[in-house]
Amino acid sequence: MALFSPDTDIFCERDALREDYQPEEIVGRDQELQQYVSALQPVINGDQPANIFLYGKAGVGKTACTRYLLHELKDDAAEFNVDLTTIRTNCEDLSTSYQVAIQLINDLRDPEDHLQPTGYPRRQVNQWLWEELDGIGGTIIIVFDEVDHIEDDSILYQIPRARANGNLEHSKVGIIGISNDFKFRETLSSKVQSSLCEKELQFPAYNANELRDILRQRADIAFYDSVVPHEVIAKCAAFGAKDAGDARQSLDLLMEAGDVAVERDADQVTVKHVDEARELLERSRIVDGVAGLTQQGHLVLYALVMLHEEGETPTRARAIQDRYEIVCDRAAVEPLVPRRMRDHLGELSMLGIATREERNKGESGGRYYEYSLDTNPDLLLEALDETVDMVGVTDAIQKRLDHDI
């Protein structure tokens, strides 16, 4: 018998649940799409496109809606004889305007004419960029996804102004900047703010009803008929809505639940499979998160787990520092100064392993943070295995470990 064989009872197109799948229809974003369409209207009129700044948390459909609308726009532009080119650049690995310009030039050039990442005068690079863009002609829309990664923002000013400054003659260029960093807008220079944020669109988090519609649409493509009952969709949607209103999270959960059903040889996905899937996802999120921390991060986390087990959380950074220094002493590691230790606490809360809440001292004034654990300590201790060996266990942790056995 073959070791691998296609299993066909549950999924008919599992890839439809993957992040890179582009849905043909967008659901639950009517109002946002309407605003987006009117921001793009100048393109169809043959005018200079408006620059658009689109922001919202992770997984709220910014990329999916942008891809969908630009696809529609291209079709309609062809019908109305508008010469339209769209370029998409993910800025995740680009931190300067120089790098962005090089990337754009290389996207537009044949591979044999590609530039090296460094070593050219800036003016020359800009000149090449204008030549490439002007060579295309017509209307060009450049999408900068994760635009907040660009630290010096001059390119976000220069591109929209290129035509007015006489750098472009044949092309009209507009940019769409996408970001999930709400504070990014404030960090922009006022020049960039007024050009990039000409039209601002905000995508709110999804509620459970919207997530249900998105999941149902995708489940109908990904699974065979009647494999995913209504309550499974409702459960995945409720989970996503409670956490962050993030469609990606709910879709991942549904896919994992489908995998569990396949593994169990079931003929339907059940609510129990969703529960199991949640545990699996949570486990891998934590294991990956902890594995990505440095040794110092592990020691800070272990200090916080100890305090949690002793019932001492939520607690302030100062108390964590004291415990962390004891932990370092036992591990024979030089402790970090409080400020650096707090950076690690910040990272833990960013990863969702810990939570950080701001407190107010009341009349006497002054604000401070309190930290607590936001994760199952069993999982953390498992992931912190080596650190536990190095530092040893306290009574409180021993009790938990005994209890688990």
Ligand SMILES: Nc1ncnc2c1ncn2[C@@H]1O[C@H](COP(=O)(O)OP(=O)(O)OP(=O)(O)O)[C@@H](O)[C@H]1O
């Ligand atoms: N309204 C929607 N209709 C159908 N599918 C959607 C919708 N919104 C999001 N999705 C799906 O959810 C997933 C995440 O959406 P998307 O990548 O657009 O989020 P995003 O806001 O760009 O997030 P990030 O900031 O993390 O890139 C994708 O698989 C996308 O197809």
